[in-house]
Amino acid sequence: MLDKSHKHVTCSTCGARKNSLFANNCENEISLVEEQKTCAYYKKNQPLFIESSFPRGVFCLNQGKVKIFARGDEGKEQIIHIAKEGEIIGFRAMFSGEPYKVSASTLEECNICFIGKEDFLNMIETNATLRNGIMKELSKELGDRAVFITNMAQKSVRERLAFALLILGDVYDKEEINLTREDLANFVGTATETLIRLLKDFKEEGIIEIHTRKLEIINKDKLMHLAGK
Amino acid sequence: MLDKSHKHVTCSTCGARKNSLFANNCENEISLVEEQKTCAYYKKNQPLFIESSFPRGVFCLNQGKVKIFARGDEGKEQIIHIAKEGEIIGFRAMFSGEPYKVSASTLEECNICFIGKEDFLNMIETNATLRNGIMKELSKELGDRAVFITNMAQKSVRERLAFALLILGDVYDKEEINLTREDLANFVGTATETLIRLLKDFKEEGIIEIHTRKLEIINKDKLMHLAGK
DNA sequence: AGTAAAAAATGATATTAATCAGCTTTAAAA
């Protein structure tokens, strides 16, 4: 349980910053962010923004996990990414001039800071370190998504699940993977029932352990082999 | 057949530039590009760059079409994008610090200019118009790929084919769509045989006409309906 | 024009994964 009474996060002492695009900024730059940002506590399953609305700024994730997802024509979610501590969320739409093409929603309790669009775009203009970091990040993600598309098109559900678990292993780091079966299915791109059956297989093969809804990877090598890389 | 003897393209008179990220640059900026670029004629099916190699610069497509694709673990191509006249190709890898995650190859005869990495990065630093254009483009593509992933995960092959034909209708503009069945299958993300059968269905339903390998869309509305938008 | 190679097309079959229906367990709320 996060402490709601201490929801203000100070950038200069923010533990998540070392993993963030603000990691390499100087003190002046950080104190500017500090001035311009606001902080908020989010409950589980609260939206940060939704597809097709227009962006008002960017979110900086201090604590917790956030899912980024698009909805297909029948409303089914496709999870594109799961953001963890330190990530800046929603900056794509700052530059595209388009409305959001994805939605973002907390997966657990979160502390999240917010920087308004104008302030953020000003930072980008004047702060080359941040700007280059953002460009690098946009580019990396674009590459990752080419791989994602290829996986979706060519891998079996079993292979995609292995791939997904490897990614989630990184996102959840030392913690256990903590998603509903439905969210996990929506990340892998399959039906919930199929996902459940495959998890069972993986468990029987000694690849994962299932602690009710939480998943623990116990054979990463096998997963890597299965994912086909 | 392109005229190979006139392969030098002059930026200031380049017809493709109006559709490009260089469209809004001033004369000084264009003449700088003019100085720094080189031009080349490419035959059909010639690679511009391949996955996992390191980028040496960016390509600017003056004439022709280029496919951008990733290879899955069994070597099968997944076409991510088909670039047309005016597009700058390969700039993602300029910023990511990673090797290429995709390959690029001509689909027909092309005239393509090249700007070396250092020159290009200098332009990005000093030319805010170009830089903002690039950031906007990176962002747009990132959004498009979220949609692409969702389509792959949730739509049937039939729906994806409809979607693909709509995209290709734009890419080929007034011309007929001119791809091998295999390339089209690799764009849709299906087996070539399945694609061929579906094309036949679409033809029988009066949606397209097939002129040997070239495809003509004759009922765009129906396609849009099928694609589910 | 004639030949070889590549691309396109067709048919039969196998496989994967979705769907549907029902049941059980876990978590949340009264």
Next chain:
DNA sequence: TTTTAAAGCTGATTAATATCATTTTTTACT
């Protein structure tokens, strides 16, 4: 602590699409 709802799970069936084998057509080359 009981009740209710949500999430998780299982089995049977169906549908979509891949795969394999073969034939036909088109394109490129001598």
